[in-house]
Amino acid sequence: MSNIQSASQRYLKEWKISADKLDYWGEHFLPFYEPFFIQNEEIVHQLLNQGFVIFTQAEFYDTYPSFYIDYGFIYNLWEIPYKTYVWMCSSDQRAQVSADLLQAIFQEQYILQRGQVYQENELKYYDKQAIEYISTIESMSNRFPYGEHSYLLLTSDLWQTYPMEMKNNWIQQWMLEQMKDHPRGIKEIGSIDVHPFVKNRVEQYNGSFADQCGANCFAATLALASSPDHTDSIIQLWLHQAPFLRSLDALNYDQVFAITDTTQLGMIEPLDVLIWNNAEEQAIHASFCIAPDYIFTKMGQSWIQPWLATTMVSIFDYADVIQNGGQIKVYRKR
Template sequence: MEKIYLDEQTLDKWSEIAVPNVDLFFFETIDEIRNYMPSESFFIPRSEFNEHGSYQTIDIINSYQLWAVSKKGKYVCVAPPQLFPTIDLEKKMAILEIQKRLNRGLIYNWSDLQGGLHSLPLSIQMDTLDKIESYLIQDEEETLIVFQKEMWSLLPKVFKRNVLSRLAESYMDEVPDLMNVKVPSSIEKYINRFPAANGPNCFAATLAAATENVEAREWIITQWVHLETLLLGLEMRGYQEIDSGMDQLEPKDIVLWKNDNANIIHASFHLENGLFFNKNGQTFFNPWQIVKRETLISNWGSNISVYRVGRYKKWKEQI
């Protein structure tokens, strides 16, 4: 089975949504805003921004990785893509460095992506470098690239495909040997594949794998499923929480991981022999994969709950 499957059609869909049509810049203080942004810019206090439906869409959340932005960023500039290029270079650099400091998304190591330039003719390489030069910042000994919509829209299609493909590959977990593993036909076509859009997450992948009806399964796996929806879905399918550890799992068991506050943060579907059907997050960069138990423990810890189909459900299947 191939390590990664990612076609040009999917990459082109990604390129349309990878960088949102609205620029977001986070700032710690009003003085920063006064120093670097035009006075007519549109600013929202972070507390209000977090409740603003227009800016809490799945694409904006994932591209800017809003869950990871430092709480020190108390103000958010929401700007049309045309604004940032009009700011003078020194202020632009300062703004981008603030975004890195506050851990905003759409910032990557340039060394991981610059190989994509080699797929371009030399003249186009130089033109592309000109377009991105003012979006490169230094962080200690590394050069980082910050993507913004206006710049992204000007880049060659083949370069954007290459960048997205390289980023996607960095999200892949180690692929185990599946030679002697029976992979259910219901999930085989998803293995080492990527969704075309943001949203499908670990809860959706797990609930879909536990769903027998083909049409329902293919619908569910594309959704952004939240925790209570997952738990209700498991109950409807006859699953019950049991007292079991990782070493006593049976095929079709579902494992839920908890954080230190006992909040459920991840779910995965056990196939057999410590192998799981899994998706690590809700971005389109997170593929559906089969992963080892050890990989999941390394990524998510060992604080788990196990759910298994109840006796009535098993008896019904045998009729």
């Protein structure tokens, strides 16, 4: 693990994370009200009988429409089976539940692969003092056994007791775990022949992070396609397909061809816009060509995902679009 961790730390140095941003993430990492996912009908009935409100997942996202965007990575929401119930609660509400019922709820979180569940003997990889620190505070109710191991469910109230240094170490290691399959960015922009129209902007944003969740690939792409005067106001947007395509049209971008094979990548020119369309013709990703064989993009809309310059080939089959019958549409300014 030590070799993996040192390699991870080198990987982290590719990103631009200021001390202020790290502190901000530490303060806002977990929300006051947190979701607990439940499949066991008996647990659901017990909570309902005690007066708590329980949602289906569809009802939960209707009630908290921005939660998936704001905390999808935090709680690993896309891995959780859709047919589960959701208890949205605070630490005060959890204190009203019996210890046995709470343990059963926590075990459900491990089974359902909800985020913020940690095997206790691995806590040292998040912070060297984590195991010792957690053993000295009132965190027994956050621990639970499952199989041969003991686990810690990290909750907002427990998190807020952590010293700032421990929060910073924890978040950085957690980010590395989440980004282990993330494409590698180009650290030294000067090493590639970036088009002068976008070079300064790429250097400014490459390897940096959005202020909050929402900023996505469509906004990153449009920000470079637009004039430098509009970059800063566009790149932080949670931009959807319709206004993105409307703006491209206003900037005189037209589709010139579509590709489905890496052998066609040489047809793409700097300043082209690439849009990944799935088999249902939905635009699900976009990037901007900044140099031959290189693009600028953002791999999602979470704060954990940086803007990055990377190779076209590294994200060619984004979300399995190509192998599932989709294509990359290439737009060029006329």
